[in-house]
Amino acid sequence: MSSHALDKDLDDLAATVRAxxxxxxxxxGAWAADPVWREVFAAVPRHLFVPYYYVGVVGGYERRWGESPDPRARERWMAGAYADMPLATRLRxxxxxxxxxxxxxxxxxxxxxxxEDGNRVLEIGAGTGYNAALLAHRLGDDDLVTTVDLExxxxxxxxxxxxxxxxHPVVVxxxxARGVPERAPFDRIIATCALPSVPHAWLAQCRPGARILTPLGxxxxxxxxxNAGQAEGRFLHTPAYFVPLRGGTGLEPEPAPLGGVPRRAREHELFRFLLALSLGSLDPQEVYGMWEREGHPERERYGVTVSGEREWAWLDDPEGPYVWALPG
Known part of the structure; x- marks a missing residue:
């Protein structure tokens, strides 16, 4: 079979697996509230952003590569590029x-x-560039999108x-954690890496009414x-596990010993969320007591407030009784 025919087969496979x-x-139901994203995901070719990736195998990782000389290996790569799963793209x-x-x-x-149309968006954590492409396609204007990464x-x-x-969005x-002040002000900031707290620099680069979506815990x-010193909001219902932000202003606290916390709590996903969110501020036994008293709260009951130099997490109410500082 000619290379042209092989390429056509791969293009056909790309269209099939993307659909x-x-x-x-x-x-x-992920985009039920804003179905325009359906058209965006249908249009942007994810496989161009993952020319190779790694899949876990016994004893480590196996590399899948779009330029493999083996046609079956290229098909496996293409099918995996459109699987609804995270793909490891860089290992060291x-x-x-x-x-x-x-x-x-x-x-x-x-x-x-x-x-919304016309929004200026900053993405923290460029990754492969796929998320920036989705944003650029949605907004129809490359210059509205900025993505930043340390490496x-x-x-x-x-x-x-x-x-x-x-x-061609702006890649910095x-x-x-310092944002991109020369591209500010932003209407939306989205982070695709985990942080221990919300950097104050982001608020200063936002317009009033802007929205920040970031992994925390x-x-x-x-x-x-x-405004430049005030922000507040709640957690979404979903768990999210991201690679930590490299750079930033400080190290995350060391995990505290969990002595005295029953095993059923240690293994409960919502307890582990609260433990991660309160790391360095609350003793694990305090965390367990609150978690039990409040009936194993769902994520949506938690929130974060930034006010001036202070930043704290809370359960149900920013004014307490359950509040604790986040690392500054």
């Missing part, structure tokens, strides 16, 4: 440095971000992937910005 992914996300000494997030989670986050090799690869797909190499918090 299947869109149907799968559709069935999950066996440690995951960067990944392409699960598409249905990306869809849910983009809907929760509440993007030059990540930003350079993201820029190449974006160009291959026909998108820098510390995401093992959840996603959606904040409304009042």
């Amino acid at each position: 299947a992914l869109v149907r799968e996300i559709d069935a999950s 000494d066996g440690e995951l440095l960067s990944s392409s997030s699960q598409p249905s989670l990306m869809a849910m986050m983009l809907v929760a971000l509440g993007v 030059p090799e990540i930003t350079e690869a993201a820029r190449q992937h974006l160009a291959a797909a026909g998108y 190499t820098g510390d995401g 093992t959840g996603l918090v959606a904040l409304t910005v009042r």
Whole structure:
């Protein structure tokens, strides 16, 4: 079979598996509140952003590659590129440095971000560039989208992937915790890496009424910005696990010993969320007491407030009784 015929077979497979992914996300209800994202995911080719990725196998990782000389290996790569799962895209000494997030989670986050026509959007964590491409396609204007990452090799690869797909948002190499002041003000900020608290620099780069969506602990918090020093919002219902932000201003606290906390709590996903959110502020035994008294609260009952130099998390009410400081 000629290489042209092989390419056509791969293009046909790309169209088939992309359509299947869109149907799968559709069935999950992820974009029910903003169906325009269905057209966006149907249009943007994810496989151009993951020319290779790694899948876990016994004893480590196996590389899947779109340029493999084996046609069956290329088909496996293409099918995996449109699976509704996160893909490991960069490893160093066996440690995951960067990944392409699960598409249905990306869809849910983009809907929760509440993007509107004309919004200026900052993405923290460029990854493969796929999320920036989705935003650029949705907004129809590359200049409205800025994406930042600390690692030059990540930003350079993201820029190449974006160009291959026909998108040219602004890609910046820098510390995401500092934002991108020269591209401000922003109407929306979305982070695709985990942080211990919300950087104050982001608020200062937002217009009043802007929305910030960021992973915190093992959840996603959606904040409304009042002004350069004030923001508040609650967590979404979904769990979210992201690679930590590299750079930033400080180290996360060491996990505290869990002596005295029953095993059923330690293994409960909602307790682990609260434990991660209160790390460095509350003793695990205090956390367990609150969690039991309040009936194992769902994520939506928790929120975060930023006011001047202070930043705190809370259960039910920003004024208490359950409040605790987040690392500054």
